[in-house]
Amino acid sequence: MKKAKITAYVDAALFNELDELSVRRRIPRTQIIEAALASFLSPDSAEQNEAAIVRRLDRLTRSLERLERDQEITTEALALFVRFWLTTTPPLPDDTYAAAKAKGKERYGGFVGTLARRLAKGTTLTKELSRDTHSAQHSE
Template identity: 45%
Template sequence: MSRARLNIFLERDHARRLDELAAMKGLSKSSIIAAALSSFLSPDSGDQREAAIAKRLDRLSRQLDKVERDQNILIETVALYVRYFLTVSTPVPEAHQEAARAQGRARFEQFIEQLGRHLLRGRSLVKDVYEEIQPEERQFFGLDASTGDHRPATPADSKTEAAP
């Protein structure tokens, strides 16, 4: 295959990045430029770019659908809790309202502190509560039974937990 020699001018940043890529991949700069030019001049390069963009958009759409689903679950959960709380809460007599407010402030401060600690740990409260209710089901979430750390479940896990 015969090749034509070209002298081209590149911006300094592009030349630096080309040098780095050639060194990292162990390829010649000419082969990298030839591959890039071939891809650019390919008749279906536009279709390939469009397909790649469509694939990314589909993935983003699925992720957004999951976020929307999770948000709806959260909204419904909070609404159900508020409705239940307001339904079963007894009114506080006038004489005890100041003490109830003080206790409410203290509970709210405690709630905020617990929330902060929990967020710093980076674990899901749903998983924690589920583990409290069903401790034998820890492998359901891929958790190490001794530390609570995430790890892949192995076939040995089911044998170990099945043995009394």
């Protein structure tokens, strides 16, 4: 096969990488450059890149779908709790309001502390629900 000579200027760092690869693999630099150009100019290269992008987009789509599902579960659980709490909790008499407010502040502090510990451990309600649902399905 007839060879044509080309002269090209590349960044010194890129040239050093090429040189190191040539020595490490014991392949002439020309052979590495030919392979790189062939790969770059190959029509399959674009198809391979597109396939890789499609795979990544599919993974991102699945991840977003899981996030959407988790958000829906969270919103529904919160809505059910608020509805239940509002329908079952009687209003406080005026003379006990200050004490209830102080107790509520104390309980909220405990809630935030517990939440912080659970998040630090990686324990989440979503994981518990997933595990409980999985266990319930396999026990049937």
